Amino acid sequence: MSKDLPQPQQSEEVDLGQLFKLIGNAFSNFFHFIGSIFNKLFLAFVWLVFFVKKHILKLAIAGIVGIVLGIVLEKTSEPVYKSYITLKQNYDTGENLYNTIGYYKDLVKQMDTGTLEKVLGVATEEAKSILDFGIEPLISENEKLTEYDEYLQTLDTAVARTVDYKTFLKNVKDYSHQYQQITIKAKERKNFKTVFRKIIENIESNVYFKREQEKDLRELKEQVSAISKSLIKSDTLLAVYQRAIVKSAENNSDSPAQITIAANRGNMNSSKEFELYKKDLELRQELVEIEREIADKEHIIEITSSKQDSGTIDNKKELFDIKMGSKRYYAIILTGLTFAVLLSLRFVRFLEQYKDKI
Incomplete structure (x- = not known):
């Protein structure tokens, strides 16, 4: 009976060997998979470099055409004027203010000049000339850090440890900051002061804020x-x-x-x-x-600074939240479109290789 005892040990040794072998194969396959991904990415990068090299002349021509188009449009298109004011909120008017500006912005997009004329108290032609409204908080990074520190002091020590700076910024609304900047773009430069004054009057006439003020x-x-x-x-x-x-x-x-x-x-x-x-x-x-x-x-709300009551010419374009001149904007747009078209044609030719196999 004692001769039969070593047999389970031999079986366990065989099982452990197979287990280590499986683990080794798994790691080997994993690193091989990662290596193959980097290899394919490198090959794709090399292919892209040679693709751009092959069509560099076409892309350069598209960029030059974009620059010329930007110059022509700057010379021939109607000027766009821009003006802004900085507001200080003495009450929690931020959400109401943002909703109001959003409402005006929607009216401009919908070309509802009749309603815009009534709510802003301007003439029809002046309402038609308005192109856009915008609002954003005026606060520096140092002021954000100060607000974060003041916020932590209001919390229990245990809770404060769980709130990091990124979480704080994520939960703070733009309209909660005391100083805000309102921007207006228009084709005419004579109605900015009237529109700004009307925006403030609409906020100050709010019954709730007037009651809180009293x-x-x-x-x-x-x-x-x-x-x-x-x-x-x-x-x-x-x-x-x-x-x-x-x-x-x-x-x-x-x-x-x-x-x-x-x-x-x-x-x-x-x-x-x-x-x-x-x-x-x-x-x-x-x-x-x-x-x-x-x-x-x-x-309830007051103007702390007002710049260019008559507005200044604004020729800037916005691409991916980056403002740039018209020449650079159209050069990037046309170059990007040309690249996309060339890439699409190359992809279609690649698919035609498998046409007969369908």
């Missing part, structure tokens, strides 16, 4: 009234302390004991006077801050 101003003015009353009482009490110090100094005698008692009383009154003086300064500083806040709240 509540905020009422609350702030009540705070000013309360602080002003406190300052009057503080000034009265300060005058009392000052008179007490003077009276104490006048009534003291030449006796050392009485001089000491008067000095102690004077020090006590001086200490209270100093504390009262500090409190008075704090109240006055708070009053200044509240008055500044009242000045901000008096405008």
Whole structure:
């Protein structure tokens, strides 16, 4: 019976050998697969280089034609004027503002000049001349980092560790930033100021924002009234302390004991006077801050800067979110189209090789 015991060990050794062999083959096939991918990519790159080399003259001609076309269109087409304003939001008007600009933008796309004329309060010809609206936040990378740091300070430590900078930026809406820039493009340059003013009026006439403004101003003015009353009482009490110090100094005698008692009383009154003086300064500083806040709240949204009320000529084209001149734009477009056509013809010839096999 003992002679039969080694047999299971031999079976286990055979199974382990086969297992290692299978693992080795799997790794070998995997690396061979990766190598074949890189090899095919390299071959495709080489083929593309020779393809471009073969048709370089055609692509160059297409680029030159694009440059010439861009020059001709710049000279012959109507000029496009562009103007913009920078706004400061004193209330959470961002979402409403973006929806409003999006609505105007859709009206322009639909060529609904009648509705655009009514909502903007401009003449028909001026409404027809508007080509586009745009809005974007004005915020630097440093300001984004500052907002991120301030946001983390409002969170619990454990939660803050789970929020990285990219996640924060992903969840922050463009309209939430305080400063926004509105852009208008038009064929005429005389209606920019009117349109900008109407956009602001439409936001400020919103019933919700007006009601919030009234509540905020009422609350702030009540705070000013309360602080002003406190300052009057503080000034009265300060005058009392000052008179007490003077009276104490006048009534003291030449006796050392009485001089000491008067000095102690004077020090006590001086200490209270100093504390009262500090409190008075704090109240006055708070009053200044509240008055500044009242000045901000008096405008729901306000213009911080306005550039080119009459507009400037804008000949820039946009391709893949990159702005460029007309010559470069049409050169890239025509070269790309030529390349796509040549590549399509080459692909069709490749497929014709298998026509007889179908």
